[in-house]
Each structure stands twice: as C-alpha cells, then as structure tokens.
Amino acid sequence: MSAETLLVILVVGLIAGWLAGQVVKGTGFGLVADIALGIVGALIGSWLLPRLGIHLGSGIVPAIIGATLGAIILLLILSKALSAARVTSDGRGQWGVVAGRVRTATLMRL
Numbered sequence: 001m002s003a004e005t006l007l008v009i010l011v012v013g014l015i016a017g018w019l020a021g022q023v024v025k026g027t028g029f030g031l032v033a034d035i036a037l038g039i040v041g042a043l044i045g046s047w048l049l050p051r052l053g054i055h056l057g058s059g060i061v062p063a064i065i066g067a068t069l070g071a072i073i074l075l076l077i078l079s080k081a082l083s084a085a086r087v088t089s090d091g092r093g094q095w096g097v098v099a100g101r102v103r104t105a106t107l108m109r110l
Contacts, residue, residue: 012060013038016067023068024075041071048073 014031017038045066049056056062 016071019068020071037071042067045070
C-alpha cells in the first residue's frame with residue numbers, strides 16, 4: 001500500500017467519521033475515534049450497500065458517502081449498546097441508582 005493510498009483512506013475515514021458524528025448527535029468520540037469509525041464505516045458500507053442493491057459508483061465522493069452511511073450505522077449500534085449498558089434492570093439510569101441508594105441510606109439513619 002502506497003503512502004497516497006493510506007492518505008486517501010485516512011482522509012475518507014476522517015470525513016466520514018465527522019459527517020456521521022454530525023448526523024448522530026451525542027456521540028462525540030474525538031478525532032482519532034472518528035477516523036477509526038469512518039474507516040470501519042467504510043468497511044461496513046462497502047460490504048452492506050452492494051448486498052442491498054445500492055451501487056454508488058467509483059471515486060472519492062461515492063467512497064465518502066458509502067463510508068458515512070456505514071459509520072452512521074455503526075454509531076447507531078454503538079449508541080444503542082452504550083445506552084443499554086447504562087440503564088439498570090429497574091429502568092433507572094446510573095445516577096438514578098446512586099440517588100436511590102443515598103436516599104435509602106439517609107432514611108435508615110433517621
């Protein structure tokens with residue numbers, strides 16, 4: 001792989017990760033993670049889109065569009081997984097559990 005190819009992959013990943021972060025709000029992972037999400041999104045997009053019968057063509061713009069769509073899918077999956085991990089079995093978020101324990105401890109002291 002040449003240095004030019006690597007540079008193009010990184011630029012496409014950066015643009016796709018940034019665009020996906022703008023579309024899916026509340027998932028700010030930072031510049032390095034955005035590049036990684038864009039590159040993984042490009043892999044997802046290049047695998048998934050042809051299977052759905054969507055062919056964008058060749059060139060840098062279709063590559064950015066496909067990578068962005070893949071990164072959006074990845075961000076939606078990550079945000080759902082992270083939000084599900086934060087909610088406990090009783091339906092309250094992490095801070096709701098802490099507040100409930102503090103309230104219980106305070107009532108037990110009275």
